[in-house]
Amino acid sequence: MTSKEVAEKKTAKTAHVDAAELDTWRNKALTFETSINGAIVGQERVIRLITIAVFARGHVLLEGDVGVGKTTLLRATARALGGDFERVEGTIDLMPADLIYYTYLGEDGRPRVDPGPVLRYGSDLAVFFFNEINRARPQVHSLLLRIMAERSVTAFNREYHFPYLQVFADRNRIEREETFELPAAARDRFFMEINIELPDDREVRRDLAFSTTFHDVDALVNSVQENVLDHTKLDGIARAIQSEIHTSEALERYALDIWQALRDPVGAGIVLEDIDMDRLVVGGASPRGMSYLLRAARVHAWLHGRDMVVPEDLREVFPETMGHRIFFDPIYELRRTEIVRRFIKAVFETVPAP
Amino acid sequence: MKRRLLLLTGLLLLAVGVVSGFVPGGAVAQDQAAPEETVSPVRSVRVSEPRDFGYFPGDLIRREIYIAIDSAYKLQPASQPAAGPLDYWLDLNSVELKEAESGGVRRYRLTLDYQSFYVPLEVKRRRLPGFTLDFVAEGGEKAAAAANIPPWSFLMSPLREIEASERPDEPAGFLKPDRAPRLNDTRPWQIGLGASLTVVLLGLLLLAYHYARWPFHKRAARPFTEGARAIRIYLRKPDRPESYRGGLLALHRAFDNAAGRRLFAEDMPGFLRSHAAYAPYDAEIDRFFESSRQVFFNDDLPGAKQHMPLKAIAALGDKLGAAERRQ
Structure with a gap:
């Protein structure tokens, strides 16, 4: 049985979700929001939008200044969402193959080819982060487009499916050098493009700058409640929401x-x-x-x-x-x-x- | 003695000659052709005179002079008499010259309009002066020609007797009452004036409206009053589903116009804060927006009608309209 069939079977099981179950899921969604809000302050609207994207099964492009917490937000989201999570930093020399496999010399001295970041977790991959997407080349963009649109990729002579995959990408809009602007077709495939700005509230700004809780990003992300949502059921819930x-x-x-x-x-x-x-x-x-x-x-x-x-x-x-x-x-x-x-x-x- | 007699006779003859020279023999003739020498290019001069008696002060006298001349000649314009006062009692009102040419003959018609202001105390002969018209040949090779227009005399009569037997201001006296002035009909002018004033006024009103000047400058829009009016129309047929929807829409548009943008249920708190006059009705307004959601977004018309009947919507519209007019 291919991973696609597995996925279809799973979604078929969750296709019939009654109203009561939707209510429990709503509570879960609100918990999801609150737990992220606990770590990321002053971005309630952004977090609400990300929650919407999660329950609509759409890919998100984050945009904003440097250091406003894009990456932290995505890490916190991934943690609350559960499932396997992989991230890639966009660089100018990143090639599509780098996402799919990586080569190295094994302990026995023989060359090895192993699945790269996209394939490593197989169909369980839930969140894929693409940091600084505009630093990657158009070839990489087009691979990403395929993953986003079809949730599948061809490698090692077979097709890999990612039924739970949600892509988050971020892009800083300050630099223009050594970057590749995303083509309109790529941007159109993102469900949302969210602009993250510094919170307006002076009190929140003071907190961000002086409160020590926001200095240690790892600790901050770890404070987010883990696996609030079951990522394998999200597709079914999303479908139920759309039909209900x-x-x-x-x-x-x-x-x-x-x-x-x-x-x-x-x-x-x-x-x-x-x-x-x-x-x-x-x-x-x-x-x-x-x-x-x-x-x-x-x-x-x-x-x-x-x-x-x-x-x-x-x-x-x-x-x-x-x-x-x-x-x-x-x-x-x-x-x-x-x-x-x-x-x-x-x-x-x-x-x-x- | 004989010499003196001779001198006297001579003087007498001279006097007779002078007098006969002054009075032309054929003055009474209406049309008179003056004989011309055959060598002259002037073919004929004919003067058409009016009657020569029975003129009173202020009467007009017209002389018409017809001249035929070789077409090689032209009248010198300067030689014709100039219009204007000729004497203390005589005006030449107008001089009109017409010219035509055919068969080698040039014909002129000179029309002279005189007016006499002479006031005679008895019947008196007056004389219009004669004059000479000069013609020049075109090219200047031939000699100039002239036509003599003789003077013409006529009799003027007084208007009244010198020794009045009646008092002048009595009915039989010479002072007659003034003729009553003629009254012009001004009705068309009055109508025209009225029409153009109306047009001007309408134009000014249109301009004022266009530029939002007085009296259109600050008549605030009354969206709720208009909305309430629209709802009352729907209230006449309350059972039709369009009526309920129409009523809701009318009030929605009223809210939109009052806010200057489209208002949704979630915008109401902000709207009521900025338009405090409507704040007392916030519960009703909430009910209205809930019903609207039920109808338009949940397709639940009966539920909405139960929640807020059309009558209640109309009542809310009236209240909001009243609040609006109080502002």
Whole structure:
């Protein structure tokens, strides 16, 4: 039996999850959140989004300044999530083969070829970290795309499947030298692109700088409760959430209106100061993005104990699930972060709901 | 003695000659053709005169002079009389010259309009002066020609007797009452003025509206009042499902317009903080948003109607509208 069949059997077993079980899982999800919040302060929203990504089975790209705690956050998440976890540092000379196998001379002096970081744990791999993804070459990106999209990779003359795999990548946006910008197709495959910023709260900042608990990262990560969630059951739960949480016709219409407004802001009557709305959007907002948005919105509704998606859910998860899928005219691309924020705000302030 | 007699006779003859020279023999003739020498290029000069009697002060007299001349000649414009006062009693009001040419003959028609202001005490003869019209040949090879227009006299009469037997201001006296002034019909002008004033006023109003000037400058939008009005329309047919949805939507749009952006249930606390006038109704507003969620996002119309009937929504709209108008 291949690992894929095993996985299918397991998910089939968990496919029928009743409402009561969803409630217990919600409690688990909230515990998951709280335990990470205990280690990472001032990032409640980011942690909520990561929880959503975990329960929507989507890959996450983290972005932010150096030293704001991206890696710590991911380590804490991996620990709370349970399952095997592997990480790779992106460097300019990293080649796809380095992810799949590694070669060395054995004790007997003979050359050996062993599975690399991706294959080492076989199908039990739950979290794969890609640090500094923009330092890796496009060849590596394309391998990663395949792993993300198909959860499988071909190596040693057979196919490996990773049914529980969730990829977290991070990217710092300060450096541009010796980096390879992620192509639009790669970014589109990420479920969310989360921007991590320094917490605004002065008290939290003081804590981060002076409290000794935040100096020892290992101890901090170890303080996170381990294996809060059973990673083998997540797929089934995710499916149950998607089927149980209800989207009404009015909400679907609303989501379509939002989509239309993204692609044709002039038609929707959206005006942003000092921006030529005719030229702003050149493309993007893919159908895949829209389906991800609805997936995230359902999980958000579920976390709030609702069995229906409301516009607030869409609004809450929208910047992270759709923001990186909207492509601007090159003139505006340089001011992307600021314009995306204003644009999305304007869209939600303009499109009527329900 | 004989010499003196001779001198007297001579003077008498001279006087007779002078007098006969002043009074032209054929003055009474209406049309008179002056004989011309055959060598002159002027073919004919004819003066058409009006009657020569019965003129009163202020009367107009028109003389028309017809001249035919070789087409080689042209009238010198400077030789025709200039319009203007000619004497203390006589004005030349207008001079009009017409010219036509056919068959080697150039014809002129000169129309002169005189006006006499002479006030005679008895019937008196007056005289319009004669003048000479000069013609020059084109090219200047031939000699200049001239046409003499003789003077013309006529009789003017007084308007009233000198020794009045009646008092002048009595009915039979010469002072007649003034003629009543003619009243112009101003009705079309009044209508035109009214119409154009209306157009101007409308234009000003439109401009004021366009620039949001007085009286349009600060009429605040009344979203809840409008919303409540819309809900009342739905209230007429409360059993139709569209009515309930329509009522909810009307109030949603009212909230949106009041906030200037789209408001969701989660935004309500913030909205009520910034619009304190509506805060007293927060429980009702919460109920409204819950019902809206039930209808639109949970497809549960009966449950929502039970939770908050359309009447209650209309009542909430009225309350919010009243709160809005109190501001």
